[in-house]
Structure formats: C-alpha cells, structure tokens
C-alpha cells in the first residue's frame with residue numbers, strides 16, 4: 001500500500017516504492033496496472049516497466065565500474081524521474097543527474113523527488129527543458145531517451161550531448177511501425193522496410209540501432225552496442241559512442257545481403273536497412289549483477305541469465321522451433337536441448353534467445369543448422385531438467401559463417 005499524506009506543490013501525493021526506491025506521485029496517478037500506464041495520469045508512470053528499470057540499475061552500476069568513476073547522467077524525458085532516481089538511490093555509480101521534462105506538472109514531481117531523495121554528494125537537478133536541445137551541463141556519460149513512441153527526433157541531440165565513449169540508452173515503443181504493421185510509416189520515420197515474419201521484433205530492434213548508428217555517424221561517432229533487447233512491446237538499447245574510424249565497414253545493411261546464411265527469410269522477403277552487427281558486448285553483459293532490491297527479482301534473474309548466454313553468440317536473427325519445423329516438414333519437433341547439443345558438438349556456438357521461448361541463436365550457417373536438426377531428430381531425448389544454457393563451442397571449432 002502506498003503511504004498517503006504527502007504533497008507535491010500543494011497537491012496531494014502518495015509515496016510509492018519500486019525496487020529499492022521510494023518516490024512521490026500525484027495521488028491521482030493510478031499505479032496498480034501491470035499492463036501499462038494510465039491514459040489520463042497527471043504524470044506518466046508505468047509499473048509494467050519496473051523490470052526494465054531493474055535492468056537499468058544493473059547497467060548503471062556496471063557502466064560506472066567499467067568507466068572507473070560515477071556517471072554524469074541526463075534523463076532527458078524523465079516524467080516522474082523514477083528511472084534516474086532508481087539509478088541514483090540503488091547504485092553508488094551516479095555523480096550527477098539532470099532530469100528534464102517539458103510537462104510542467106512532471107517537473108514539479110521531479111523536483112519533489114530529487115529534493116526528497118538525492119544523496120547530498122550527488123548533484124541532482126530537475127529542469128523544464130525540451131529534449132530536442134542540448135542542456136547546460138553537457139557533456140554527459142549517459143543520456144537516457146525514454147519517449148512516448150519513437151526516439152528518432154531526440155537521437156541527434158543525445159549524440160551531441162555525450163562525451164566520447166559515452167552511452168546513449170534508447171527506448172522505442174512504436175512497435176506497430178517498427179515491426180511491420182505500418183510499413184509506410186516505418187519507411188517515412190526510419191527510412192527502413194520492416195520485416196513481417198516471425199523475426200519482425202528483432203528487425204525492429206535492429207532498425208532502431210541502424211537509426212542511432214546513422215545519426216551518430218553524422219557527428220563522427222560509431223556505435224558499439226553494450227546491451228540491446230526487445231521485451232514487453234518495446235525495444236531498448238545501451239550503445240556506446242566511439243570515434244568513427246573511416247576504414248570501418250558499416251554494419252547497416254538490407255537483408256538478405258549477398259552471402260547471408262542465417263535463418264531463411266522466405267522467398268522474396270526483404271528488410272532494412274538494419275543493424276547487422278552484434279547486439280551485445282558479451283564482457284559487459286557478463287558483469288551485470290542484479291540490484292540488491294529488484295522490483296521483479298525472479299524475472300530479472302532469469303532474464304540476466306538468458307542475456308548472458310545469448311550475448312556470447314553473435315548471430316544475425318534467431319531460429320524458432322515451430323518455424324524451422326514447418327520449413328523442414330518435420331513430423332515431430334526435436335527438443336531444443338538436442339538441437340543446441342548437436343550444434344555445439346559440431347563446433348558451433350549456440351544459445352537460447354531472450355526474444356522467444358522456443359528460439360535460439362547460432363553462428364552455424366543454415367545448411368549446417370538443418371543437418372544438426374536432422375541429427376537431433378534421431379538423438380535420444382535429454383533427461384528431464386537437462387541444462388541447455390552453455391554456449392561455448394569446444395576447442396578447435398569450425399570457423400563460423
């Protein structure tokens with residue numbers, strides 16, 4: 001139960017807890033829905049994103065560890081401020097937090113929350129500002145873009161507001177556009193053709209990465225993904241921006257390109273341009289640790305475990321058991337564990353994906369995947385509860401596709 005009897009600028013407010021952080025919300029903000037934000041809330045707060053913010057806390061902790069110092073953060077579309085506030089309260093990794101929003105009521109909420117909660121050694125400021133403009137206080141180590149719908153209009157400003165080696169965290173919730181239901185809008189907004197098959201959500205993520213990559217290149221920066229995911233009707237990525245080297249080939253391409261040997265896209269299917277490079281930095285992901293009081297401890301633990309496995313397999317697109325079964329006219333579906341075991345015994349990397357419970361990634365080319373599935377069909381079923389996580393190919397593996 002949230003505690004009542006609080007005020008924000010003279011209006012009744014309640015004290016709410018998410019993870020290890022207490023914060024104020026106007027009393028009229030509905031908070032019970034786990035599905036999404038309330039339509040007419042006085043300030044935006046979506047409890048369904050608590051898991052994403054659990055992961056955000058882990059990322060900020062890890063980033064400050066990797067950078068070797070606490071971070072200077074700009075939370076550009078902050079609403080209640082919960083994302084930045086959680087990083088501030090639940091990690092020792094924040095040196096300063098600038099939280100901005102255009103909505104006057106949100107700025108009052110932000111001010112109250114920062115005044116109430118920011119530790120005295122952290123510079124925490126709430127300001128009414130337009131996220132289209134670089135704010136005073138730049139450059140930052142981390143800029144967070146968590147807009148309604150598309151982040152596209154804010155990306156260039158975020159790039160300009162970051163110091164070299166800084167990280168942009170970008171969320172997109174316009175999945176109808178990115179994942180193919182509104183093809184023309186995707187072309188207009190991102191200059192990309194979305195995929196309309198089972199891979200549409202991964203393609204959506206890769207269209208956003210391509211958008212950031214192109215925008216960063218305009219300011220002489222290249223993109224290095226630390227962590228990228230699709231989950232609960234949104235995509236989100238943490239991308240380090242380094243100096244662009246002229247000799248780097250761009251991983252932004254249309255699919256299928258010449259030499260493409262990933263999951264069959266079916267005759268005539270074309271998509272992109274999209275990011276075809278890695279989605280994660282395996283070392284970065286490996287070092288992520290859950291915060292001490294996550295809002296969704298069990299979901300976070302299993303998600304982190306799956307992310308760690310997946311990050312070790314750099315492969316464009318995942319396979320999905322049902323799709324592959326239909327394609328190969330299988331009469332029965334071999335267990336996923338057997339397919340992964342065959343691939344690894346063949347010297348390839350293979351791991352389950354976070355994007356689909358019956359999906360997996362491998363660096364094996366499609367003809368080899370097909371052979372492994374055929375062998376998996378004849379393999380004795382694995383014992384109940386057999387582990388399927390490990391991704392490493394045995395020493396002396398064949399060269400990947």
Ligand SMILES: C[S@@+](CC[C@H](N)C(=O)[O-])C[C@H]1O[C@@H](n2cnc3c(N)ncnc32)[C@H](O)[C@@H]1O
Pocket residue numbers: 044045046049076077078079080081082083100101102103106129130131132146147148
């Ligand atoms: C999806 S909400 C942010 C959610 C928040 N990060 C969280 O974790 O709860 C988007 C916010 O962006 C604000 N906004 C929209 N356009 C803006 C702009 N141009 N500049 C600054 N804020 C803006 C809205 O008022 C809204 O509060």
